[in-house]
Structure formats: C-alpha cells, structure tokens
Amino acid sequence: MSSAKTKAKKAGHTGKAAAQGEGAAGRGAAAKAEGRPRRLPAQLYEAELFRLQGELVKLQEWVRVERARIVIIFEGRDAAGKGGTIKRVAEFLNPRIARIVALPAPTEREQTEWYFQRYIEHLPAAGQIVLFDRSWYNRGGVERVMGFCTNREYQRFLHQCPIYERLLVEDGILLRKYWFSVSDDEQENRFRSRLQDPMRQWKLSPMDLESVTRWEDYSRAKDEMFVHTDIPEAPWNVVESDDKRRARVNTIAHLLSSIPYHDVQRVPLTLPPRPASKGYIRAPKEMQTYVPDHARELEAASL
Numbered sequence: 001m002s003s004a005k006t007k008a009k010k011a012g013h014t015g016k017a018a019a020q021g022e023g024a025a026g027r028g029a030a031a032k033a034e035g036r037p038r039r040l041p042a043q044l045y046e047a048e049l050f051r052l053q054g055e056l057v058k059l060q061e062w063v064r065v066e067r068a069r070i071v072i073i074f075e076g077r078d079a080a081g082k083g084g085t086i087k088r089v090a091e092f093l094n095p096r097i098a099r100i101v102a103l104p105a106p107t108e109r110e111q112t113e114w115y116f117q118r119y120i121e122h123l124p125a126a127g128q129i130v131l132f133d134r135s136w137y138n139r140g141g142v143e144r145v146m147g148f149c150t151n152r153e154y155q156r157f158l159h160q161c162p163i164y165e166r167l168l169v170e171d172g173i174l175l176r177k178y179w180f181s182v183s184d185d186e187q188e189n190r191f192r193s194r195l196q197d198p199m200r201q202w203k204l205s206p207m208d209l210e211s212v213t214r215w216e217d218y219s220r221a222k223d224e225m226f227v228h229t230d231i232p233e234a235p236w237n238v239v240e241s242d243d244k245r246r247a248r249v250n251t252i253a254h255l256l257s258s259i260p261y262h263d264v265q266r267v268p269l270t271l272p273p274r275p276a277s278k279g280y281i282r283a284p285k286e287m288q289t290y291v292p293d294h295a296r297e298l299e300a301a302s303l
Contacts, residue, residue, distance in 0.1 A: 037243045040246045049249055052253060052256065056093060057092055068174060070173070071123065071168065073135045073176065073177040074135075075177070076178075077181075079182065085239075088248050098131065100131045100133055101122045115157060140158070140221060141218065145211075162234075168234075169233045177237060178236075181239065181241060182241050239251050
C-alpha cells in the first residue's frame with residue numbers, strides 16, 4: 001500500500017473513531033440530562049464481561065468439587081433485562097452443572113399442589129447451580145396483579161415464602177435473589193423495539209403489554225413483596241437495569257463477591273497419541289445419508 005493510501009486509511013480510522021467518541025459522548029450527555037445512566041462503553045463492557053465469565057467458570061469448578069448447591073433467582077418487570085443477564089451468566093458454563101429453569105404456567109394438577117411444590121423438584125443437587133428465570137415470586141407479582149390467585153392464597157404466600165427460603169438456606173443452599181429495576185420509559189422503549197423486530201416478537205405477549213397500563217399496580221405489589229420477603233437469610237439485591245451492559249456486569253460481579261469460592265486446581269490433561277490403524281475401513285459414503293451442503297450453495301451464489 002502506498003504512503004498516501006496508508007495515511008488516508010489512518011485518517012479515515014481516526015475520523016471514524018472520533019465520530020464514534022463524539023456520538024458516545026453525545027449519548028452520554030443526553031442520558032445524564034434525562035437522569036438515565038450513561039451506557040457502558042462496548043469495549044470496556046466486553047472486556048469486563050469476559051473476565052467475569054472466566055470467574056464464573058472457576059466458580060462452577062468450585063461448585064462441582066465442593067458439591068455446593070446454588071440457587072439464583074432473577075425477577076423483575078417484563079423487559080427488565082433478566083433473560084440477557086442469565087444468558088451471559090450461563091454462556092460458558094457446563095449445562096450439566098448450571099441449568100436454567102423457566103417454568104410455563106402451572107398445569108391443572110400443579111394448581112392443586114402446594115404452591116412451592118413444582119419449584120422444589122428443580123432445586124439443585126450437590127454440585128449444581130440453578131438459575132430461575134422467574135420463580136415462586138410469580139405469586140407475589142403477576143398472579144397478584146392479574147388476579148390469578150385469591151387473596152387468601154396471596155397472603156399465605158407472603159407468610160410461607162420466608163419460611164420456605166429459610167429452610168433452603170438452613171439446608172446449605174446458597175440462595176441469591178436479584179430484582180431487575182427498569183424505568184417505565186425504558187420498558188416502553190424495549191417493548192416498541194420488540195414489536196418491530198420479527199426475531200424478538202416472541203418475547204412479547206398480551207399480558208406483557210398489559211403491564212404498561214398496570215405499572216403502579218406492579219410497583220405496589222413489588223413493594224409489599226419486599227416487605228415480607230427481604231429477609232437477612234435471603235435478602236433482595238436490586239439491579240438498576242436501564243443500561244443492560246451495566247446490569248449484567250454489576251449482577252455477575254456481585255454474585256461472585258457473595259460466594260466464598262476459590263480457584264480449584266484441575267488435574268492436568270494431556271492428549272494421548274493416536275494408535276496405529278488395525279485395518280478399519282470406513283463404510284462408503286453412499287451408504288449413509290448426509291446433510292446437504294447448503295454452505296457450498298451459498299458460496300456458489302455469492303460468486
């Protein structure tokens with residue numbers, strides 16, 4: 001490349017970076033003026049997220065070796081950022097050790113059971129981590145607001161929930177509870193974005209949209225729920241989530257700081273040499289059904 005072209009390319013990159021910096025600064029100023037948190041820069045976010053995910057892998061190995069049991073509850077309003085955070089927590093973890101539980105509406109049989117019963121079967125065994133994408137707190141939120149439970153059932157939940165969680169903690173389960181707090185403006189923005197995105201429309205339901213008109217009802221339900229269930233043995237941890245990047249790294253950093261894990265020395269592994277062939281002959285390809293080479297068709301079409 002000639003010296004002139006090199007200088008021009010460098011100048012182009014410099015101008016682009018400056019423009020991006022000015023754009024980020026402008027967005028930061030606008031967010032500050034509106035009282036919203038400034039979005040965490042992407043480069044800083046990605047580097048810290050990857051570091052934290054490395055620590056989560058160490059935590060996982062500690063859980064496996066020490067046969068610990070961890071339950072992490074993710075709660076909050078619709079579009080508060082719970083799912084994205086859960087995805088980042090579980091991204092590099094072994095699904096046999098760390099699993100996500102997102103239960104559908106209860107069946108007719110489950111509706112006749114003790115309320116906490118269907119959640120108990122999903123609690124971790126030794127050496128496991130369970131991430132609840134919503135949990136037994138459905139009764140304190142959506143069921144209360146939408147009238148899916150009676151007042152008697154609701155009051156019983158408020159009475160029994162602290163007892164139930166104390167029993168889990170007394171039995172040795174490490175219970176962590178996170179409430180993702182999103183502003184009404186940001187929630188509406190995310191709803192509008194999902195409505196226009198065919199890849200994410202599945203995230204919306206009529207009930208989600210109705211939550212917009214019941215904002216204060218959900219606020220009152222959450223406040224009352226906290227009064228009864230924010231207990232010393234299992235306190236609530238509130239995550240400000242208008243900026244999803246900040247919410248994700250803040251949650252993971254707090255989770256790691258709350259568990260006394262340590263780096264476990266793994267048994268060194270070495271790749272053994274491949275033994276000499278003993279005369280095996282692979283069956284002809286014509287005898288098996290192969291997946292069509294769609295990638296090759298793409299390559300041909302792009303030429």
